[in-house]
Amino acid sequence: AQKITQTQPGMFVQEKEAVTLDCTYDTSDQSYGLFWYKQPSSGEMIFLIYQGSYDEQNATEGRYSLNFQKARKSANLVISASQLGDSAMYFCAMREGLLYNQGGKLIFGQGTELSVKP
Amino acid sequence: GAGVSQSPSNKVTEKGKDVELRCDPISGHTALYWYRQSLGQGLEFLIYFQGNSAPDKSGLPSDRFSAERTGGSVSTLTIQRTQQEDSAVYLCASSLVPSSGNTIYFGEGSWLTVV
Numbered sequence: 246a247q248k249i250t251q252t253q254p255g256m257f258v259q260e261k262e263a264v265t266l267d268c269t270y271d272t273s274d275q276s277y278g279l280f281w282y283k284q285p286s287s288g289e290m291i292f293l294i295y296q297g298s299y300d301e302q303n304a305t306e307g308r309y310s311l312n313f314q315k316a317r318k319s320a321n322l323v324i325s326a327s328q329l330g331d332s333a334m335y336f337c338a339m340r341e342g343l344l345y346n347q348g349g350k351l352i353f354g355q356g357t358e359l360s361v362k363p
Numbered sequence: 364g365a366g367v368s369q370s371p372s373n374k375v376t377e378k379g380k381d382v383e384l385r386c387d388p389i390s391g392h393t394a395l396y397w398y399r400q401s402l403g404q405g406l407e408f409l410i411y412f413q414g415n416s417a418p419d420k421s422g423l424p425s426d427r428f429s430a431e432r433t434g435g436s437v438s439t440l441t442i443q444r445t446q447q448e449d450s451a452v453y454l455c456a457s458s459l460v461p462s463s464g465n466t467i468y469f470g471e472g473s474w475l476t477v478v
Contacts, residue, residue, distance in 0.1 A: 280467070288452065290469035336405065340467075350419050351396060351456070351467055353406040 247272045249339050251354035258327045259362050265312070266322040266357045268337030277341045279320040280351070281311065285333040292333075294318060324359075332361045365389070367470035369455050375476045376445055384440045384473045388457030395438050396456040397430055397466070406454065412438065414460075445477045 248271040258264035270279065281293040296304045296311045304311045312321040324331055337354040368387040376382050388395050397409040408422035412432045423429070427445075432438040442449055452472040 282469075289471055290454065290456075292466050292468070294467065338406075350408050350411040350422070352408060353398075355405040 246275075247274070247339055247341055247352050249352055249354035251337055251338050251357050253357045254355075255358045255360070256345040257360050257362060260329060261326055263323060263325045264327055264359065266324070266335050266337075266359065267318075268320045268322065268354060270318050270320060270339050272318075272339065272341055277309070277339055279313070280340070281309070281320075281322045282336045282338060282353075283331075283333045283362040284336060284356070290336075294322070299348050318325075327361045329361050329363060332359060367455055367457050367468050369453075370474050371473055372471065373377075373474045373476075375478060378447060378477055379444055380444045381441065382445055382475060384442075384453050384475070386438045386440070386457075386470060388436065388438070388455070389468055390459035391459065392468075393435065393460050394458045394467075395432060396403030397438070397440050398454040398455035398456065399424075399451045400454060400472075401451045409440070409453075442475075446476075447477045450475055450477045 248267045253265055277298045283291040283293055294304050294306045294309045294311050303313050304313045309327045310323045312323055320340045334356045336356045338351050340351045341349045367389055370385045374382060393414045395412040398406040399409055400406050410423055410430045411419040427443045430440045452474050453467055454472045456467045456469045458467040
C-alpha cells in the first residue's frame with residue numbers, strides 16, 4: 246500500500262534563507278507521481294511542484310525545487326530565499342499508476358508547518 | 364467557473380441529521396476526489412472517481428458515507444446520521460486524465476460542523 250511520511254511537524258526558517266522539507270514515500274508501483282501542496286491559514290490548497298517517477302531531472306518551479314532520490318524513496322521540497330508569505334502548512338502527496346488512464350487516488354502526508362521569521 | 368466549486372461553503376447541522384455536499388469540478392476533468400481534513404490534520408482520502416470506472420471507495424470511513432457522480436461531472440458526498448466526529452472540512456479536487464504531469468486542483472472546501 247502506498248504511504249507518505251513527513252517527519253517534521255514544524256519547521257522554522259529565517260527570511261531569505263533556504264529550507265528543506267522532508268518527504269519519504271513507500272510504493273510497490275513503478276509508475277507514480279509526487280506532488281507538493283501549500284496550505285496557508287486561509288485553507289486553500291495550492292499546487293507547488295510535481296515530479297514523475299520516470300523524470301530523470303529534479304523538478305523546479307521558481308523558488309521551489311524537488312530533491313528526488315528514487316533509490317531512497319525521498320522527495321524533499323527545497324524552498325530557496327524564504328519569504329514571510331511562505332509561512333504555511335506544506336503537504337507531500339503521491340499518486341500511483343500514472344500511465345494513461347491508470348491514475349489512482351492521491352495520498353497525502355501529515356504535513357509540515359513552516360514558519361518564516363523576519 | 365474556472366475552478367473547482369464546492370457548496371455549501373459552511374454547514375452547521377444537528378447530530379443525527381443527513382447532509383449533502385456538492386462538488387462541481389473543472390469542465391473536462393475526468394478525475395474527481397473527495398478528502399476530509401480535520402482541524403490541524405492532514406488530508407484523509409475518502410473516494411475517487413475516474414471516468415466511467417468503478418469509484419475507489421476505499422477511504423470512506425463508514426457506511427454512513429456515500430458519494431455519487433452524475434453524468435461524469437458533478438459529485439455529491441452524502442453523510443447520513445451525522446456524528447460530531449464528522450466535523451471537518453470536506454475538500455473536493457479534480458484533474459484531467461491522470462497521466463504524468465496533470466495537476467490536481469482543489470476547491471475551497473465545505474466546512475461541516477455537527478452540533
